[in-house]
Amino acid sequence: MDEDIICIGCGAVLQSDDPQKAGYLPKSALEKAKNEENTDVYCQRCFKLRHYNEIMPVDLNNDDFLALLNSLAEKKALIVNVVDLFDFSNSLLSSLKRFVGNNDFILVGNKFDLFPKNSKQSKIKDWMRQEANRMGLYPKDIFLVSAKKKLNLESLISYINDQSQDKDVYFVGTTNVGKSTLINAIIDMMGDIQNLITTSRFPGTTLDQIEIPLENGHFLIDTPGIMTDNQLATHLNAKDLELISPKKPLKPATYQLLPGNTLFLAGLGRIDYLKGESTSFTVYVARNMYVHRAKTTNADAFYEKHKGELLAPPSPDDQMAPLKGKEFKTEFKSDLLFGGIGFVTVPKGCLVKTYTPDGIGLGIRRALI
Incomplete structure (x- = not known):
């Protein structure tokens, strides 16, 4: 039986090539279904949803995402954009402004538990609102949560029910x-609703949506994750992504730098200190991420010699773009942003050049801590 088999849960064509794409089923299970000519088969995502009440991520390309947004524009809906607080500008969906229409939308900043314990929520929310406004987006409200630790979820669920x-x-x-992970945490907090969770097709697309009943008779609907090239995470293998992802609150590490010094954040980030006084650079990255100080004159040679080994990740087998830099002058105490990696706090009056592969995720903001 060579023809395609369709998942009876979501309608996706079953495939065993990519676990992050719709319709994934392990190769052995797919071959068994084909050999037995069994057409009543669930993809792995639908199977886990049906039997374990667990939602798995699935990726979406840009064309499908535009179809999804067009679909939302025609509905009366509350739209929740979940963003990564450590890669905010690249996980904020700037294209929403063309499709939100008259609908309200809110921002939910995830991974708040990884910020140092002395971080002020009001300061982080103000920064998020300013960045969103700068991109033409005006969220009705902003929440800081931790899906993993189930932090601040009660207020989010209450807001969703009310609105x-x-x-x-x-x-x-x-x-x-x-x-x-956030949707699964919300399901867990809502109690035993497993048999009430359903899947259905997005109008005009081949995408499935997961519908979770709310107390008021409406639904919380999970949509596939959108893949973007401007996120470092999409360019790393799973092992390297695990290495750079913080598990515990970020612990500051301070380095005394002079102009002419360079800091490497493993092989994924670099800061050249170009001009200023002898001063402290405070690094906030995953605790097991290697940070190395070097002289800028030797930095290029050091990087070429040690990338993929001492300066890892990335791994030698990762197809990573060359480091590309951008200059910043700090007008006040600032955070240099390395999207998906972390940030480095520097004082006022420093001229620096920061680098990541292809310049992905570079930015600056007024210091939050």
Whole structure:
């Protein structure tokens, strides 16, 4: 039986090539289904949803995402954009502004538990709102949560119930922001609703949506994660992504630098200190990520010699773009941003050049801590 087999849960064509794509089923299970000519088969994602009440992430390309947004524009909906607080500008969906229409949308910043314990929520929310406004987006409200630790979820669930009396709620987000983990945490907190969770097709698309009943008779709807090239996470293998992803609150590490010094953040980030006084650079990255100080004059040679080994990740087998830099002058105490990796706090009056592969995720903000 060579023809395609369709998942009876979501309608996706079953495939065994990519676990992150719709319709994935392990190769052995797919071959068994083909050999037995069994057409009543679930993909792995639908199987786990049906039997274990567990939502798995699935990726979405840009064309499918535009179809999804067009679909949302025609509905009365509350839209929830889940963002990664450590890669905010790249996980905020700037294209939402063309499709939100008259619908309200809110921002949910995930991974708040990884910020140092002295971080002020109000300061982080103000920064998120300013960045969203700068991109033409005006969220009705902003929440800081931890899907993993189930932090601040009660207030989010209460808000969703209050604001969805006459509409469904759609969760959207890029890959690797923890959206599926957040949905699973919400399901867990809502009690035994396993048999009430269903899947259906997005109008005009081949995408499935997961519908979770709310107390008010409407639904919380999970959508596939959107893949974007401007996230470092999409360019790393799973092992390297695990290495750079913080598991515990970020612990600051301070380095005394002079102009002419360079800091490497493993092989994925670099800061050249170009001009200023002798001063402290405070690094906030995953605790097991290697940070190395070098002279800028030797930095290029050091990087070429040690990338993929001492300066890892990336691994030698990763197809990573060359480091590309951008200069910043700090007008006040600032955080240099390395999207998906972390940030480095530097004082006022420093001229620096920061680098990542292809310049992905570079930015600056007024210091949050």
